Amino acid sequence: MNIINPATEEIIATIQEDNQASLALKFERLQTSAKQWAAVPIQKRAEILEKFVTLLKENMEELASILTSEMGKPLQQSRNEINGAGGKAIWLAQHATQYLSEEIMSVSDQMTEKIVHEPLGIICNISAWNYPYNVGVNIFVPALLAGNAVMYKPSEYATLTGLQIGKYLVEAGVPADVFQVAIGEGDVGRALLDMPFDGYYFTGSYQTGQKIYEHVSKKMVPCILELGGKDPVYVADDVVDVAGAAAGIADGAFYNNGQSCCSVERIYVQSAIYDAFVEAFVAEVRSWKMGSPTEDGVYITVLSRSAQLAILENQVADALTKGAQVLVGGKRVDRKGNYFEPTVLVNVTHDMAVMREESFGPIIGIMRVENDAEAVALMNDTSYGLTAGVYSAGQQRAEVILAQINAGSGYWNCCDRVSAALPWSGRGHSGFGSTLSQVGLRNFTKPKAYHLRK
Ligand code: NAD
Numbered sequence: 001m002n003i004i005n006p007a008t009e010e011i012i013a014t015i016q017e018d019n020q021a022s023l024a025l026k027f028e029r030l031q032t033s034a035k036q037w038a039a040v041p042i043q044k045r046a047e048i049l050e051k052f053v054t055l056l057k058e059n060m061e062e063l064a065s066i067l068t069s070e071m072g073k074p075l076q077q078s079r080n081e082i083n084g085a086g087g088k089a090i091w092l093a094q095h096a097t098q099y100l101s102e103e104i105m106s107v108s109d110q111m112t113e114k115i116v117h118e119p120l121g122i123i124c125n126i127s128a129w130n131y132p133y134n135v136g137v138n139i140f141v142p143a144l145l146a147g148n149a150v151m152y153k154p155s156e157y158a159t160l161t162g163l164q165i166g167k168y169l170v171e172a173g174v175p176a177d178v179f180q181v182a183i184g185e186g187d188v189g190r191a192l193l194d195m196p197f198d199g200y201y202f203t204g205s206y207q208t209g210q211k212i213y214e215h216v217s218k219k220m221v222p223c224i225l226e227l228g229g230k231d232p233v234y235v236a237d238d239v240v241d242v243a244g245a246a247a248g249i250a251d252g253a254f255y256n257n258g259q260s261c262c263s264v265e266r267i268y269v270q271s272a273i274y275d276a277f278v279e280a281f282v283a284e285v286r287s288w289k290m291g292s293p294t295e296d297g298v299y300i301t302v303l304s305r306s307a308q309l310a311i312l313e314n315q316v317a318d319a320l321t322k323g324a325q326v327l328v329g330g331k332r333v334d335r336k337g338n339y340f341e342p343t344v345l346v347n348v349t350h351d352m353a354v355m356r357e358e359s360f361g362p363i364i365g366i367m368r369v370e371n372d373a374e375a376v377a378l379m380n381d382t383s384y385g386l387t388a389g390v391y392s393a394g395q396q397r398a399e400v401i402l403a404q405i406n407a408g409s410g411y412w413n414c415c416d417r418v419s420a421a422l423p424w425s426g427r428g429h430s431g432f433g434s435t436l437s438q439v440g441l442r443n444f445t446k447p448k449a450y451h452l453r454k
Contacts, residue, residue: 001184003160006072006302007292007337013160017184020191026180027195030122030149033177038119038147042100045145046093052172053086053093056133059168066160068293071129072302072338073256075294084418085133089141091420092441096145099438100445112452117445119147120222121198126189126212128203129157129304130259130360135203135226136165138424138435143201144174146444151197153182153189155204157304190215197221199444203261206358206384206429224433224443227426228358229386230265232379233415234401235277236372236392237270245391245413246280250364252389252416254285254342257303258362261430262387264415266355267366268375274368278327278346281366285328285342292337303338303361312340312361315354319365324348329362350381358384372397376404385427389415408434 003013018026037045056063064078073081105113125139132154140150154162166181182188186208193200193215199222202212209225216223233252239245253264269277290300303309309332316330329341340362348355348365355365369375379388389411390398402410408425411417418424423434434440 001156001159003070005069006304006306007294009336012069015159015163015183018182018188018191023182023188023191023195026151026182027122029177030151030180033175034119034122034149037144037149037175037178040147042097042145042147045147046096048173049089049093049141049145052169052174053089055168055172056082056086059164063161063164065294066164067132067158070160071132071157071304072293073259073304074298074301077256081131081133085131085137088134088418088420088436089137092137092141092145092436095438096142096441099441100146110454112450112454114450114452116448116450117146117442118448120444120446122149122151123199123201123444124151124153124192124195124197125201126153126192126204127155127158127162128205128261129155130256130261132158132161133165134418135261136162138226138440139201139203140165140169140179142435142441143444144169144179146441148198148444149178149180151180151182151192151195153184153192156185159183199223201435202226206431209431222433222443224435225426225431226261226424226433226435227386227429227431228360228384229261229263229426229430230356230358230382230384231262231387231389231407231415232266232268232382232405233264233389233391233411234369234372234375234379235267235269235273236375236390236394236397237272238393238397239273239391240393242273242276243280243283246277247284249389249391249415250281250284253364254288254300254362255416257301257340258364259304259360260416262409262416262418263360264364264389265359266379267364268369268378269366270375271368271370278344278366282327282344285344288342290333290339290342300342300362301339303340306338308361309338309340312343312359312363315352315357315359315363316343316345319345319348319352319354322349322352324352324354324365350378356382372401376401379405383429386430387411387415
């Protein structure tokens with residue numbers, strides 16, 4: 001398999017993909033080591049995962065450079081990602097003992113009742129490329145903390161990073177057999193679905209997630225799907241700092257070139273401040289530097305996959321045909337690499353693909369609304385349900401709106417944000433099941449209820 005730098009279009013590495021036989025061998029190694037890892041005390045497992053984070057930080061420059069070279073995000077954003085993922089891993093490690101230890105629920109003269117959180121066994125994690133550290137850490141860190149062995153399949157667009165993750169987990173003290181990296185494209189992912197894993201944890205697109213769920217449902221093992229989104233933000237007319245809100249939301253829409261599951265993908269602005277908001281938003285977008293991912297100060301760089309360029313072009317063409325107006329950008333850039341101009345569209349409607357289908361790129365539609373009720377109806381007019389944001393001077397106003405939105409996360413005066421302490425979950429086509437928080441730690445265990453009569 002060739003690894004191609006999306007900015008230079010050069011082959012930067014060629015590596016051997018897995019096949020049925022090599023996957024079977026890796027599975028055997030997981031099988032032989034799983035029980036031994038489950039027997040390691042939680043505190044020791046947590047220490048090892050904390051050491052992993054230390055190693056990531058010690059090797060930050062090399063790791064950031066590898067990540068940028070294979071998926072194209074600005075180098076500084078690669079560093080930010082490693083730092084962010086490290087912070088989440090530390091939170092999970094530091095809370096593992098609290099949430100994964102056995103719990104005594106009641107004690108009486110006759111009877112003790114307790115819960116033991118047993119590991120599932122051997123889990124399979126098929127992962128995405130847009131934040132390989134961030135989304136990987138949500139899965140393999142709690143899985144290992146809970147005492148599971150892990151088959152980790154990085155995306156074919158983040159393979160070198162996946163191999164580095166494996167290397168540093170082992171260097172930190174995870175036994176080599178307990179964490180196996182499966183190398184390859186979709187066919188390798190498909191092969192994993194036929195193997196007898198004790199749980200499937202997938203991060204990726206709705207289309208692939210649906211296939212995976214269909215396939216593994218017969219196995220009757222846990223399956224968690226973290227899928228795409230079409231995340232809305234509503235800016236209410238009582239916002240005091242309109243320019244500040246515009247700058248924050250623009251970052252939420254375009255960070256990582258818009259390739260985030262929780263990127264802002266739709267913006268609704270109340271009439272009274274609409275013009276001021278759009279003006280400030282456009283000024284912010286125009287202020288960004290576009291260039292090669294390794295250049296200092298760049299914010300917009302290449303998309304990871306060339307195929308996404310055509311999707312963005314089609315969304316712009318569809319919107320223009322139906323009456324939208326491009327205020328900034330609108331087309332691919334005539335240079336080597338998968339560059340697309342940061343694009344702002346207005347006069348958009350929900351008849352347009354740009355307001356309905358995940359764009360996963362540097363493009364956004366802004367729509368005028370009259371009141372909160374209209375905003376709520378439009379925000380809910382989607383098959384996805386990952387996050388939703390409200391910018392308003394009033395917390396109560398925002399919470400009343402957020403309570404009506406069918407999404408796993410609600411943001412007031414912020415967006416595009418993940419916290420290790422809070423569950424991360426989608427609804428509808430954004431998937432189901434949670435990672436992160438105590439919910440996410442326990443999702444890698446099966447509870448056993450002990451009824452102990454004296
Ligand atoms: P993708 O679905 O194309 O691929 C994801 C993984 O699945 C890859 O490792 C791929 O090799 C594998 N795969 C492909 N076909 C398969 C099959 N038939 N069976 C088994 N495995 C298969 O997604 P992607 O392009 O890597 O990631 C982008 C998508 O992920 C976006 O939709 C984004 O929103 C979503 N995402 C969601 C979250 C979240 O937390 N909800 C986080 C990051 C990304």
